[in-house]
Amino acid sequence: MLLLGKIALGLGTTVAAAGVYTFHQGVLRVDVDELEKGGSHVHFWAPAAIAPMVLHMVPKEHLRHASAQAREGLPIARALVHELKRYGNAIFVEVEDGDQHVHIATVNGKLKIDVTDPDENVHLLVPLSTIEDVVAQLAEDDTGA
Numbered sequence: 523m524l525l526l527g528k529i530a531l532g533l534g535t536t537v538a539a540a541g542v543y544t545f546h547q548g549v550l551r552v553d554v555d556e557l558e559k560g561g562s563h564v565h566f567w568a569p570a571a572i573a574p575m576v577l578h579m580v581p582k583e584h585l586r587h588a589s590a591q592a593r594e595g596l597p598i599a600r601a602l603v604h605e606l607k608r609y610g611n612a613i614f615v616e617v618e619d620g621d622q623h624v625h626i627a628t629v630n631g632k633l634k635i636d637v638t639d640p641d642e643n644v645h646l647l648v649p650l651s652t653i654e655d656v657v658a659q660l661a662e663d664d665t666g667a
Contacts, residue, residue, distance in 0.1 A: 548569075548570040548631070548632060548649035548651070548652070549567055549568070549569060549570055549647070549649075550566075550567070550568050550569070550570045550572065550573060550647070550648055550649070550652060551566070551567050551645070551646065551647040551648075552564065552565075552566040552567075552645075552646055553565050553566075553643070553644070553645040553646075554642065554643070554644050554645075555642060555643045555644075556641065556642045557640065557641055557642055557643065558641055558642075561641075561642070570648070570649045570651070570652040571652075573652050573655070573656055574652065574655040574656060574659060577656065577659050577660075582663070585659075585660075585663045586663055588660065588663075589660045589661070589663040592660055596657060596660060596661045599653070599657045600654070600657050600658070600661065603650055603653050603654045603657060604654075606628050606633065606650055607631070607650050607654075609628055610628065611627070611628060611629055611630065612627060612628050613625070613626075613627040614626045614627060614628075615627075621638075621639070621640050622637075622638070622639050622640075623636070623637070623638045623639075624636070624637050625637075628650070629647075631649060631650055631651065632647050632648060632649050632650060633646075633647070633648050633649075633650060633653065634646070634647050635647075
């Protein structure tokens with residue numbers, strides 16, 4: 523019985539540590555709703571830490587190819603994320619044209635993009651630290667190209 527208690531404690535501790543790490547990194551959220559008849563609805567919520575981890579599973583030749591294609595934009599992306607972190611909560615784009623609306627902002631360390639349109643709604647929420655990690659990995663793989 524003591525052995526089962528130790529195993530349960532070990533598993534509980536592991537799950538708790540994984541949960542703390544997940545919530546520390548935040549959640550990556552993608553919601554797309556096509557409002558026309560028969561349109562698709564995609565709602566994807568995942569721990570933000572998954573994005574950099576998934577890049578480790580991408581075959582190296584594909585990652586090098588993506589890095590080479592993004593080479594010119596990587597320093598700009600790195601600088602942009604660095605500056606976005608300094609702004610805190612800020613609205614960068616707010617456009618309304620009739621029943622169309624675009625909103626781009628940073629909220630609590632996350633890049634938030636909302637687009638509403640009569641035909642579809644798109645909502646994206648990505649922690650800036652996740653974008654920073656992905657850009658760093660792409661830059662790292664570009665040096666090996």
